[in-house]
Amino acid sequence: MSGASAVPATAAPAAASAPPTADRWYPLRRLAEALLAPLLALVAAAALFSVFLLFLGQSPLEFVELVWRGAFGSWFSIQNTVQRAAPLLLTALCVALPGQLGLVIIGGEAAVVLGGLMATVAALPLVNTGPWVVVPVMAIAGAAMGAFWIGISGWLRAKLNVNETIASLVLAYIGLALFNHFVEGVLRDPASLNKPSTYGIGEQNMLDLVPWLEIHPGLPVGILACVAAWILIYRTSLGFASRVTGGNLRAAMLQGLPVTRLILLACALGGACAGLAGAIQVAAEFGRANASLNAGYGYTGILIAFLARFNPLAILPMALLLGGLDAAGGLLQRRMDLPDATILVLQGMIFVMILASDTLYGRIRWFQPRGGA
């Protein structure tokens, strides 16, 4: 269903195209098509949302101005946006990587909280060894835990043919329950009376803001991960095999592609990204594992991955867009007296429009390959 259709439709024509010299401009037009469709969708969502605002008796112009100011208008606003977008880059990859195989994984939230918890647990015996030991250990532990947790869904899919969407969702509930059980039970710092938390990893071991820019340290990690994921998907045979599998599972199996291994790998890599996001949140923001980790990063990541049509490079602008809307949300509440849910309405409209814009691909002849006959 949506998973399969969201896999870039560009893959098929590229493979099937006629002599490559016949249509030299086709790749550029294809790029234009890929940029134009979401842009149109955003414009349509904005128009729809303006109507909504007018019915509330509010000015769309003021809304746009406030979103700009709250999200991108000053260095403070940009820091605010980036801080919210940083974990989303990684949690979106948790959806986009398995998405290449046509899998829809929606349980990234559990990978985030369990990754953060495991990172904290791994750091606790090492608090006196200094950040150069603690931070890498946390990153590895968080990523490994996330990989394991999402890997379960992949394994169930590959071996037992259990629907991965349902499995990952149910596992997300189990993961959260386990997280609460440990944080409120054996791992709880008895001094954290009314907000159960684990012991802290120590102020000296925490990640600082990126020097000079003073932005969230998760941003460079997220950008690197997105670029690496893009290379993996579009520039390696492994990625090609994954996209083939996503396009047609039976054909891939006939070709002798290692489908089971691909599914496990994609799920584990995606889970590792989400687990890493949890580890970074602990190392950069919380300093300990507690319910703050369960802030919905995993769920917003799903939205972003779909908006980006599972393309890791497209995740970057989409995460900034949603992070920016989130950052501006406060200013909108304070200045226009709009409820927080207004931003959710806008997000919903964008989501529906982007999904609808999927049908545009291949419809406009100008963008299609020419030549041949």
Place this chain on the structure above:
Amino acid sequence: MPSDPRSFPMMSRRALVQGGAALAATAGLGGTAQAAKDTVIGFIYVGPKDDYGYNQAHAEAAAMMKKMPGLKIVEEERVPETDAVSKTMESMIKLDGATLLFPTSFGYFDPYMLKMAAKYNDIQFRHCGGLWQKDKNPMNTGSYFGYIGMGQYLNGIAAGHTTKSKKIAFVAAKPIPQVLINVNSFALGAKSVDPSIVTSVIFTGEWSMPVKEAEATNSLIDQGNDVITCHVDGPKVIMETAERRGIHACGYHVNQAKLAPKAYLTGAEWNWITVYKSFVTDMKEGKPIPNFTRGGLAEGFVKMSPYGPGLSEAGRKNVDAVKAEMMKGGYAVFKGPLKDNKGNVVVPAGKALAETAIELESTNYLIEGVNGSIG
């Protein structure tokens, strides 16, 4: 606001024009233009302002303050307990010119509010929850909280007079001291009416998870409990379920009588306006705002909802009488000998813990007569 629907397009166009003008104006001014020297106060809530619960209790007080002269109130709802709240505080300081901030959720305090307080040491921060310590935390921060356990004790008396099955119920969020004090107080209130009454408690594990709260309520009612109360952030679904299932309910956080007109007996409510008003008065008189404030029924930090139709005359008299005792101050709900529900003595004979007792703040037990476990 015009109420005639036909005037909608007109109004919208006007709003558009105004918006355009505002855009032009703010583009030039940088947008912080405010009416001359109003004191700007920021409120930050973890959930929606209209949750019929914890956040609404603060938002109702904020709404009252909006009507007071010389104040400008800015609010933000649904701010998670992450660095997002640091940015919200910073944004209120930088963009709105706030000089007094009330981050009202427990998890905002450490590290977020403390970090912001160190960065902006001329801004006053007061946190709801009671964590401030003189030797550890800066003087531009502080905390305030109310002893609402007394209100749950009174709820328990009302429940004790109402229950026919002698089984009453409590839907709780997390087994932390603040919640456990409320569960124990409710149970003790009911036992003061009839010692055979059993209180069953279910912990949902989350501060706000309406689905689980509804499930817990339904299963507690199925087990024969006929009065219910709770400690979750938004009691809405619990009150509505009680009303629909035809049992009685005691409120928590704010007055929920509207949600359950037949079921509602009474409720333990916050009365935060008392605190906020006194802070603002201090500020206007140039006095320092206190760093550590606490109070209960007697101090007006907590109040009880008006009685609903389900509470008998005898019940009302009993609640009134105990409340009058509490208003004198020093009333002790926890009196020894008191055992927990595993048989251990938690308050020895001859000892009485008033609401201010420091021992209560590390409560980690459910008292005898409570059916449930915190393990």
